[in-house]
Amino acid sequence: MTLQVFRRSTMELRPLSQLAVLLLLLVAQSACTVRFEIVENTEADETIGQLNFTEQDITVLPCPNLVTVVGNVLKTAVKFDREEIIQLNETRDNILHCTAQLPGSVEDILITVLDVNDNVPRFSELEPVHVLNVTENFNIPNPIQRLEPHDLDNGPNGTVDFHITAGNEEHFFYIGPPLEYEGPDTNRLELFFNRSVDHEMHKIFNLSISLSDHGTPQLSSTQIIIVDINDLNDENPIFIMSVFTFDVEENHTFGPENPFGKVMAVDEDSIPSTMEFSLINENFSPTDVFDYVGLNGETGELYLMTTIDYEADTSLRHFQFSVQVHEEGMEAKVDIARVVINIKDVNEDSPEIYVHIHENSIQENLKDFKILLLRATDKDGVNEPIVQVYPPVSFSSRTVNQLTSITINESLDREVLDYAVFNITVYDQGQPSLASKLTVELFVLDENDNPPTFTEVEYNFITVENVPLDHVVAKVEAKDPDAGENGSVSYTITGVTPAIAEKWFSVDSTTGDISVKATMNYTLASSVTITIKAEDNGTVKNYSTNATTTTVHITISPSITFKPWSYQEHCIPKTQDTLTKIYLEFRTTEKNGLLLYEQSLQGESFMLKIHEGQILAVTQNIIQSRFDEFDVSTNLWISVLYDFREKTLNVSHSEEADLKATLGTHETARCDDTTDSTSQTFYVGGIDAFSHLQNASKYGSFVGVIRNLFIGSVLVDLASPVRGENTVHGVLFTSQPKCGGSEMTCSGPHHSGCLDYDFESHCICSGGFNSHTCATEENYAPIQLSSSSKVKVAVDYALFVDILQRSGLVNPTNNLPVTTTNSGRRRRRSLTNTSNYQLVEFQFRLLRESTGTLLYSKTGSSIHNLEVRPLVSQNILSFPVRLQEYLMHV
Template identity: 25%
Template sequence: MAKMSKLRLPKWRLWITTLLFCMASADVRYSVPEETKTKYFIGSLSKDLNLDSDRLRFHKARLDYRRYKRYCEVDLDSGNIFVSERIDREMLCGTTSPCLMHFEFILENPLELHNVVLEVQDINDNPPVFPKDSIKLEISEAAPTRSKLQIACARDLDVGMNSVQTYMLNRYVDIVLKSSLDRETKGENSLILSAVDGGNPPKSGTVVIEVFVIDVNDNAPVFSQPLYNTRLFENAALGTSVIKIVATDVDEEISVIGQMDHEKSSSYEMEVQAEDGGGQTGHCKVVIEIDDINDNAPVISVKSLKNQIPENIPPGSEIAVINVKDQDSGENSRVSCSISSSLPFQLQPYIKSYFIITTTRSLDREQIENDNVTITATDGGTPPLFSNLTLNIQVSDINDNSPTFELQTYSYSAYISENNKPSTSVCSVSAKDPDWRQNGTVLYSLVPSEVSGVPVSSFLSINGDTGVIHAVRSFDYEQFRNFTVKAVARDNGSPPLSSNVTVKVFITDENDNSPQILYPVPDGKSLMTEMVPKATLSGSLVSKVIAVDADSGQNAWLSYQIVKSTDPGLFSIGLHSGEIKTQRDISESDNMKQNLVILHVGL
């Protein structure tokens, strides 16, 4: 019999349990049974966190679900948290108990972060299930009474009292031999085994056990030690040998057959059973610790962002909240964050894995309209891993610039000829405003004033959009020669900003006035009389014509000439002086009456 057992291949059965560890600290903790209906009330965040529910929308209250689905939501009108999607505890946590989900309740203005832990309670919604519908069990006829025979237990996905309660012991069911066996008397037995959980009402599962009595075999498998411990890096290649275990001179090797991830499972516990052909068994435990390697770069997530900020935002104002996590452990998970020091922002640690970005100095949209803020997160591994995230921050405009005239420090001088036509363009003023859109839109107007007691609007108008100044009326140089007005440039901001500039208007003269004779004084006609002595000698001053011209400059210069006379050779007139003199002596033979026609001309 012993020889026969050596020739038979040993049977190995491995049960693997993943051990997950978590640590939680929370501001509030709630519990909810799995499989509850949507809208199921969980608790009141506003009450438990002492928050004003009327201000939740203003503070942009929200839940950050991290890696979880949106299993629950917050009613921003009441502050109540409720179930929004079916929760299956077994799918969410497996056999891990308690089953905890971690959320963060975030409020802005000012920033508040509250940890919320939701425990999903198990209900008895799964019956015990055996690995197989039937189990073949071979027992030696020499097995002593009270011998214990192990078989794989039923598995219940539920936990606690809702899991299998009747026979669970180290994950095996012991079948106790009550009397000796005789293969010749009865070689086969059939049993029905039931597994019952502790739910209310309880659920059960059954399996048929076929017991076969075999010849004597007293060589039960024996392991060299009851507990094997080993360590393995999570990036171990497929096929890597993990550990060798020994039972009754037979070496067996456990090797890697799948991808391991320390972040999902930091250790594995195996129960190894060796069974010979006679039904004799031995078992040992294998614990494999999975060591972390730096295989995860930090993950940067934005929890709050003001991607558009006004340029007058005070230094120290919060514009973003980020969360940085590294799934590795130990030094591999220690994270440092930084942004460029040349930017008008700084990155500050907040709480736990949170950072806030604040302004460090005043902003000016007219210089920089937007900033790209690149956040670099680096872990403490060797070599370190890093990740980058770029935030685009738009700087919005405020009306902080007045329109500026091109000749702000001077004044505009405009010249227009008299007798102009109304609507004639006098000059154009121009102002610029570096602000954006309506804040930078410039409108022009004239400051209300008077010119010689007459409103300036009777003389000039300005195009509000272009700044072109037009004459409203025809000007007369002889009435006034210049005047001054002020033009205003006003933006369309709220409140509007403005500036003004002086415009000096000069009227230029035109030759639009005929000379007027002042002497000799006309008698109402164009005929004037002058008495001259008869014995007047040559070169004597006989008379002088004095005329004036209301124009100015060259337009007022006059010239004189005799265009007709009774005796053309008797008199002459000074071209510019208007003096009439004799060219020869007046004799008795000359006519007693001499007629002179004098022309005075403006140059």
């Protein structure tokens, strides 16, 4: 940068080296003039010099307030400032003129004040920060500011150099002499523009001008000049881009209130102005573009004038036209831009799927089977559809030219998956993505590749021997997961053990029901094992497994008919399980009867009985449970379940009792020693009249049929009691009443009642023995005796004595029972029981043979004959005789 330096000289001064610090008298002076020199800024009361007169000689003091005279010494009265002295004297030199008025004369005193560089150079008439407002495009070469440096010092101290040090980097300014010549002594310079300035490019300049003198020490200052370039309305409005491109979605809402874009222009002038926009009929397409696009002339906003459908008309996907802008009232100053509008496709159409199904079924175990071919399209064009398949099986897909084939890779097992649903989803690539869905059903066809399988390895059932023919006693089930005939199972019997039971059962080939085809005989076989084969009905079997078989175990439980005054005594091993529950089934027409009695050696007892048509569970003569919801004496099968732990009694009708569901597994067990502490003894249907259970003998015996007696899980073999009387193997108790009908009534002088059981006679004779007619002599069941047999009889006391007297066994004159021995001696027995029934024991002494059979033959009410016949076996029997109503034989 070239600095223009200018120097200003005020007056010539002698060098300071020639000045003395104290006043120096000039060698040469006139007689009337005294000259002194003093350095600027000398403090007050400093000696300036000596006068040739004293202060008494002075009538008028010279330069009052500046100097004083003390004696003949001239001193400073104040601090001498050269610039102030010049201002006071209104002179431009640095000599102070003082005149001393003496008597008769005037003495001139000239004091030269030697300059000290103590003033900073500045520009006259400028503030330290001076602001210039200049309009842009200022007329060059006119100056923009006068620059007149000023320094109060003189000589070199007052000579000023200045130049621009900052803010003129682009050389817009320079300092030079005035355009008009003002003479050689002028020290004024001016600030000029080097070139024209545009407000839109430069709005303000901050110039720094440095000023410095030539004094020692040198003093300097900085002048700040702010040049503010004022704007002129000299610029045209200009679009911010030459081409405006807008992407507008189809179906954009039309109307001025819904603009899709805006063309924008700027005016770089800072002076407010209004711009106007308009369409130009040139460079446009299609030709009717302005039927679809509108422009807001004030805001430049563009909008659609109607709805545009991208798919409806391909010619309306692109628009092109021009717009112009100008300032209001200045139509000549315009700018033009081009507008391009691209109508964008909106993803409004879901993909469309076209499917060709090769087969909607597939054979199981078949691999690599092509099931369908589909084609997916999308009206939105660029949104290329993508196919996704969600099958439940492994598959592969291949797409060629928008055709996708779906192939099943794995072999399907119909028993695992017989019906497959393929959920096909086709979605496009638009934003947001739209999808279409399709469901394809595939049926898996069966192949006979599975053998039937029984639901259980073994089956266990309980039945009674006298069930009617065709009665279902067991059921097996085999399952085959194949379909149709391949899964249809047929059952056949392949073996029966023991062989004697082969004709007893048959199996339904379709249902697996095992029914009775011939009467079962418990005495021949109490348990039967049947082997059942199951095979499917498929014509082709694609498996190597042999036909499936299972084993069915059928336990035959006998039904026992209990006649009046009958009982059974049983014994089973005692376990924790036998103390849990009791289950049995019965049928009867009687309102009362003892079903079961159990008494331990400790004397604790349990009784299950029928009382007035209700079921009672009694422990130690205390009713524990009672069931009275319905009458059990209706000749229907009744099931009874008593739980010792819960002390609950459940009674229900039981034509088809599900023993397995009720009792679970079962076993059979038996013992013969009723006195063993490890055994459990109980009576069924009644009590031995001559037993030691005197407290139970008062309960009447049960008349009817009992079957399926369980003590815990032990199935009691009712056909094999330890001992018993008056019971018949089988169901002899009829289901159809024989009493009450016209042909079945028991009438005549010797009949007193009727019972519904299938014996030879159901009528009760008035004498106590039942027979067909109650009028003829009939033989009755034998009493087997040995030579030392004893007979115990429980009879009505009065009638018993009468019978014994007639038979000659007792003394006619004594009504007490006696014991008769073989030697003929008779011992009177004392009666300890005053009830109607007494217990009597006697021995026969009329036997002619060591063994034989005693037969009762009855005519009227007397026993008159004894016959001896050969015995089949020898044993001792007890029998109850009730003569109050009728006498029942054993």
